[in-house]
Amino acid sequence: MVELTMINQFLIGALTVGTIYLIATLGEVLAERSGIVNLGLEGLMEVGATVGIIVAIFTENPWLGFLTAFITAAIISVIHAFACITLKLNQFASGLALYIFGLGIGITFRGYARDVMLGPKELMKIPKIRLYPVKIPLLGDLPVIGALFSLNVMAYFAVILSIVFWFILFRTRIGLDIRSVGENPAAADAAGINVFRLRYIAVIIGGGMAGLSGAYLMLAHTPQIMGAPIILGRGWIAIALVIFSFWNPLRALLGAYLFGGLEIAYFWLQGIEIFKGVIPLLKAVPHVSAIILLTIMSIEALRRRIGAPEALGKPYSRE
């Protein structure tokens, strides 16, 4: 029975942390399906985390925190969209700039908020605005799979979002338009589709999702207000997960929870003496796999074979 509870706890942890990855990955899948890579996820997530927690504290409402985090990150993504789509600049350069920018303002404002804006009274509110797991009666008590029914509301919402994203991308007209724009913008343009508008929309929503993911990390996983990075490379892993999922929102579920599970695993193993030595190695697993996946994507031939959008990373201009 003890073991069962442990497995249950582990799954809840994995799914909760996996949701951070899932939300960010979904946004990036959308942007990349339209042909634009956004390497700024990590930065946007820091911004989302900051905005999310501060707004939630002041309004005492986590949902307003999520909303404002989404909107703020979406607005910042306009810079990236403008640079890549209108100015046709290098998407990788622009994405890296966005990352540094987001990281900087995200951390700075969080530090500033803690030191200047928030008193002990406000900090006391943190436990109140936090998202707690909601156990669904009966189903939540089942052994092992009960974990699936003992999550916070956003985690459920993220699952629904993946289904919705998949449905939109693969079953609707708008989805076909987005995929075509990412594969062959000239063909889409000839068919009367507004390539530029669609890419803007995809990049902005995709960026907003990164903000949402950052806010989720703060409000559902580790609420804390420090002037230090808290995303810790998860944004980069989310970019790698897009490749892992073959640009498919449903496969993103798998990758996100797998990496969520890894994160929980080394968190737990830390407490066990014999694993002390391997913890740093385990911690490196997601990052190393991210590097491998990103390297794979940079090899043209491999990229085509795994089905990357053909026009990914290439600006479109009418000839």
Added chain:
Amino acid sequence: MLMKEITKRFPGVVALDNVTFEVRRGEIHGLLGENGAGKTTLMNILYGVYRADEGEILINGKRVSIKSPKDAIKLGIGMVPQHFKLVMAHSVVENVILGLKEFGLVLNLKEASRKIRELAERYGFRIDPKAKIWQLSMGERQYVELLKALIRNANILILDEPTTVLTPQETRELFKTLKKMKEEGRSIIFITHKLEEALTVCDRITVLRRGHVIGTVTPQEVTEADLAKMMVGREVLFRIKREHRKVIIETPILKVENLNVLSDKGVLAVKNVSFEVYPGEIFGIAGIAGSGQEELAEAIAGLRKPLRGKIIIEGQDVTEASPKKIFELGVAYIPEDRIGVGILPNLTVWENIVLRHHRYPPMAKNVFLLDFNEIYGFVNRRIKELNVITSSIFAPAKTLSGGNIQRLILARELAENPRRKTKLIIAVYPTRGLDVGATEYVRKVLLRQRDKGIAVLLISEDLEEILMLSDRIAVIHNGEIMGIVSAEEANIEEIGLMMGGVLKKTSQKVKENPKT
């Protein structure tokens, strides 16, 4: 449909000068002209890609304004572009309904597939709506483009050089389809530079030359020679005179054995290909574009590592050799992608000509320094020899015209020095996109080199060019050599069947052929 007194200027040139062009209901109207004559520009104006500076367009007697392809589609104008605009990774049905609203926000692919099958049946061709575009042949892809226009109810269909990518048999099928469409009252504008096709399929033909309409004629009143004269403005020699050369078959310059090469996509593009090329012959490889020719040429030039098999040049195994080594052996490579691979567009003409030669004396004084006197002398000699027309040898190579870029590449690749004699020329689509004058020139250069005893491997999608130049012809289909025939016994019908993968000649026959 009437386009009246259309004038279009681009910076520095008048692309169309007072052109009036009329198409009647239910006719196939040929639009004939050389490259750069203004055919495509005229059609792009009709399709809303460009706007005319002067003139008007009337449809059914009513004046219309076409600002974008969207307007054109609404007016019932459809275009099958020369370079297909299809999403390779998507299915036929997804491509056909792209941009259409009638199949709902949540796509009803079943309904769309049914409609596609219905249309295909009506016009007598077959297509699987679920197939992905990359799995289809070029001919099938063309039908997908046609379907896109048909499902949008195009009554005026523009086909831009539709037969370049087709086998003779596929061309005939296409003509049948076009005739059916014509009988239904649709008008078809057929852009081409192939005279014979224009005469077979068109009801009327309008000839453009340098932005002017030279005349509109019916096939009954003219001959091929008349049309050619209208197109070029002078008499054209149809056949470059060639005597058959006796090929010395003892020692091949190039020997390819069971070669297998992967494409960028990781699929086998060249499958177990074997052949030999002898000194003093042009060995033509015929086939539809994308049948593995590019990969084959790249493998021989050392730009693509073969998966299996052997490449032997003059007895030396060069399967794993670098492009530099292969170049040093006397191989000249004229790549398919003239601007992307053939030159460094932003560098000057002289740099582009001396490239590849600059590392050897006398161009290089020593390991570090170049000898500029030597280089400029060399470049000027090469430019003169191949008639490269450029404002200066210091002009960026990208400022040259297509024909001159090709001459520049020839000037570089065919340059010899005491250490390096040209022995083999690999020419991939050497005349693609060139005007008649430049085409003639390139062909003459190849023949001249052959006469000097150099082996030429000629890859072309233009069957006429292959038949005109080659001493022996190999036909490639889907990465496989379907047969090798000598020029005398070549029969266009048979080659067409081999290009389409219908006919395969046994390798026994192949071995006999060189003796002719």
